[in-house]
Amino acid sequence: MTTTVPKVFAFHEFLGVAEAVADHVVYAQNSALNRSLKEKKSSSTSLNSSAASRDSSSSGSKKAKKEKEARFKIALSGGSLIHVLHEGLLKREDVQWGKWDIYFADERLVPFDSPESNYGLAKREILDQIDTEKYGSPRVFHIDEQLIGDPQECAENYEKVLIKGFAGRDSVKLPMFDLFLLGCAPDGHIASLFPNFQENLREKLAWVVPVENAPSGPSNRxxxxxxxxCHSHRVTFVVEGATKAPVIKTIMERPEKGLPSSIVNEGAAGRVSWFVDDEALRDVFVTKKKYKFHVDGDE
Structure with a gap:
């Protein structure tokens, strides 16, 4: 594995991480919705060269339809990331929740009312607190709670959910999320991909895999x-706390160790960002960048 250096944004405290991540998410949202509208407009133009001759009423109607169809597809992991999003996103006025399609990077196979459930945590901390009358309701795609007793069947079922959401009538090799948000645990696992589960890390064809006998937390996932x-438009890691410093040091300084995050840094090179507080970067040799909040610009 070659050394691939992602963008690393450093912050003094948790609040700084939360505010910057929220800004980054909204920028990804706006980019995705604008890209979707441009793609639809281009497709419409190529399929029907006579569209320009239609009356303004019809044109306005179709424009409204295009805007309605544009979606922001995001994948979330659980844990502390949800707390970061809670702190940063809910107080913003520019989150177009009604245009979000939310999927989950992984799930612990526990009931949704369990504190270990990623969907359950996201529901309590974020989804239930959205002013849906003002901002609309996101579409949320979670696992089938009735299948939590069978990891293989649950994984296959959730893959079908992704296929329906991303492939439709077409055959696509991989789904393409607009933004994939991840944390990183002290043991190096991301989503529910653990360092010592090499078969899962080498998986090339499946979109979703079952995880059994996980070394920490709920064993089935x-x-x-x-x-x-790695196929996502943007991949973003959000990590904070001194307990993460040793694993961050390995990820950034020893990519040849092949931790899951290092594999993603390499596989999605140029599209990976890390939002990390100073505690998690303690004694880590890496070039830090100052995050620039967006107006209409780029990072």
């Missing part, structure tokens, strides 16, 4: 795979 993560 499902997880989206490395190829799916």
């Amino acid at each position: 499902i997880s989206l795979t490395i190829p799916v993560i």
